[in-house]
Amino acid sequence: MTFLVAALTLLAAAAATPAPVVADRIFINGRVWTGDPARPRATALAVEGDALTAVGSDAEVRRLAGPRTETVDLKGRFVAPGFNDAHIHFLVIETVDLAQVWSVAEIQRRIRDYAAAHKEKPWVVGRGWFYGAFPGGLPHRRMLDEAVPDRPAFMTGYDGHTGWANSKALALAGITRDTPDPIGGAIVKDESGEPTGVLKEAAQRLVRRLVPEPTDDDRHQGLRRRLAQAASYGLTSVQNASFQAAELPVYERVLAEGGLKVRVYWAIPFLKDVPTADLARFKELRTKYTGPVIKFGAAKGMIDGVVESKTAAMFDEYVGGGGAGQLNWTDEDLFRTAALYDREGFQIFFHAIGDRAIDQALRAFEHAAKANGTSGRRHRIEHVEVPRLADLERFKALGVIASTQALFTNPDKNTLEVYAVNLGPERASRAMPFKSIDDAGVTQAFGSDSPVFSMETLTGIYAAATRTTPEGTPAGGWQPHERISVEAALRHFTVDAAYASFEERRKGTLGVGRLADFVVLSDDILVPPVERVLRTKVLLTVMGGRDTFRAPEF
Numbered sequence: 001m002t003f004l005v006a007a008l009t010l011l012a013a014a015a016a017t018p019a020p021v022v023a024d025r026i027f028i029n030g031r032v033w034t035g036d037p038a039r040p041r042a043t044a045l046a047v048e049g050d051a052l053t054a055v056g057s058d059a060e061v062r063r064l065a066g067p068r069t070e071t072v073d074l075k076g077r078f079v080a081p082g083f084n085d086a087h088i089h090f091l092v093i094e095t096v097d098l099a100q101v102w103s104v105a106e107i108q109r110r111i112r113d114y115a116a117a118h119k120e121k122p123w124v125v126g127r128g129w130f131y132g133a134f135p136g137g138l139p140h141r142r143m144l145d146e147a148v149p150d151r152p153a154f155m156t157g158y159d160g161h162t163g164w165a166n167s168k169a170l171a172l173a174g175i176t177r178d179t180p181d182p183i184g185g186a187i188v189k190d191e192s193g194e195p196t197g198v199l200k201e202a203a204q205r206l207v208r209r210l211v212p213e214p215t216d217d218d219r220h221q222g223l224r225r226r227l228a229q230a231a232s233y234g235l236t237s238v239q240n241a242s243f244q245a246a247e248l249p250v251y252e253r254v255l256a257e258g259g260l261k262v263r264v265y266w267a268i269p270f271l272k273d274v275p276t277a278d279l280a281r282f283k284e285l286r287t288k289y290t291g292p293v294i295k296f297g298a299a300k301g302m303i304d305g306v307v308e309s310k311t312a313a314m315f316d317e318y319v320g321g322g323g324a325g326q327l328n329w330t331d332e333d334l335f336r337t338a339a340l341y342d343r344e345g346f347q348i349f350f351h352a353i354g355d356r357a358i359d360q361a362l363r364a365f366e367h368a369a370k371a372n373g374t375s376g377r378r379h380r381i382e383h384v385e386v387p388r389l390a391d392l393e394r395f396k397a398l399g400v401i402a403s404t405q406a407l408f409t410n411p412d413k414n415t416l417e418v419y420a421v422n423l424g425p426e427r428a429s430r431a432m433p434f435k436s437i438d439d440a441g442v443t444q445a446f447g448s449d450s451p452v453f454s455m456e457t458l459t460g461i462y463a464a465a466t467r468t469t470p471e472g473t474p475a476g477g478w479q480p481h482e483r484i485s486v487e488a489a490l491r492h493f494t495v496d497a498a499y500a501s502f503e504e505r506r507k508g509t510l511g512v513g514r515l516a517d518f519v520v521l522s523d524d525i526l527v528p529p530v531e532r533v534l535r536t537k538v539l540l541t542v543m544g545g546r547d548t549f550r551a552p553e554f
């Protein structure tokens with residue numbers, strides 16, 4: 001008690017006579033959105049080391065300028081807390097990206113361009129193609145031979161279940177008309193019995209095992225490129241839903257070089273009855289990395305699949321046949337394992353898309369809280385695409401975070417012609433229900449799910465606020481009753497994303513003592529019309545007081 005009184009007295013004294021703090025840099029004459037409801041707007045910031053020492057008016061902040069202080073005139077530009085992508089697969093190795101490509105010619109063009117730019121690579125590897133891009137729903141080795149005639153090539157489908165090899169790759173793997181299907185896999189063959197190059201499930205391994213492992217230098221180069229890209233989008237934090245142990249030393253190396261341009265919160269795997277040795281390793285990571293640059297503490301599990309392939313678990317059947325999807329776990333296994341991670345203090349991320357999967361995830365959290373008497377774990381459901389709206393109350397009651405993806409509402413061909421059709425009108429009307437989630441008082445953190453979708457935060461904000469494509473289609477937006485304001489979307493990419501990794505006291509808002517993570521934009525995105533968001537450019541990204549991106553025009 002005495003200590004507390006002494007501490008409070010000290011604090012009061014500090015408030016009465018401000019210490020003569022001098023700032024490294026001050027930023028003045030801006031339009032600052034702080035994310036803090038107590039003081040939502042300011043015009044200036046002061047940075048000392050990696051933290052903010054003042055956020056206020058130009059006059060207040062100028063007082064901190066000393067002879068060695070650099071003054072940056074923001075010229076009326078908009079400033080927000082650095083963007084935080086709450087669900088990303090921060091892939092380090094750059095391969096051909098075939099996501100969202102809908103014509104064979106365009107797929108071939110991307111592969112050809114990549115191969116031409118990477119002549120040194122013995123294999124051409126890529127990922128992300130959609131079944132619907134190919135006539136009949138599957139690719140053929142001849143299409144890949146046309147793009148890559150000189151080297152083996154292998155492209156994995158967006159869901160990871162199907163691979164596509166060219167003739168050179170098949171030959172290297174020794175796959176011929178006589179090769180039998182391996183256990184748990186299928187070598188697709190045409191009417192004449194020749195392999196088509198499509199390898200399903202475990203058959204992919206016949207080829208994939210031949211692809212050379214990336215070296216540490218490949219990973220190092222890849223990570224540096226990816227970090228530069230993230231910073232150029234205004235990102236200062238990401239929450240990585242994929243953990244690959246081999247990548248951690250590369251992050252360490254880039255960190256030691258002073259080049260780690262985003263903070264990373266990692267999710268380790270959620271394994272059935274997590275074996276003791278794995279658990280020990282996960283806890284070690286959590287003890288060693290507590291932030292604010294690298295942090296562990298979450299575990300990610302998969303409850304179901306996706307709507308496009310009708311593998312997301314629904315209460316009712318999909319439209320056009322194909323069942324109602326399936327759950328990856330029995331209640332018994334899931335509840336026991338969730339209780340184990342919860343007891344060990346891990347935050348759990350459950351990928352759950354269908355209403356039935358979301359219900360099962362919520363029941364697992366309810367069970368864990370009851371079994372362990374725990375609270376405040378901030379467990380999360382990732383994607384939350386098609387919940388029963390009544391279940392949003394359960395999120396609120398349990399303190400479960402809805403970790404959703406802004407760009408999933410972009411009503412492109414995939415959304416309108418596959419996704420919405422599979423769901424049918426009633427379920428489509430409650431798909432990605434961002435507004436309902438907010439109205440229910442649930443904490444909603446936005447992410448991109450890159451590389452499935454782009455990690456450009458501003459594009460995501462636009463999609464959530466309009467539910468139209470950047471071209472403005474469909475007129476009025478897709479399920480427009482679930483649109484949210486630009487400010488709400490911005491909040492989900494900053495304040496709420498910070499809460500989702502237990503870091504709201506360090507970042508997500510701009511205030512004294514917070515990390516100096518912020519982004520300067522060319523326009524005030526909070527001023528209508530909403531189309532302004534699309535025209536807005538990231539001019540400067542600052543992470544921990546250091547510039548991680550600066551546009552040439554700034």
Ligand SMILES: [Zn+2]
Nearest residue numbers: 087089241449
């Ligand atoms: Zn994901």
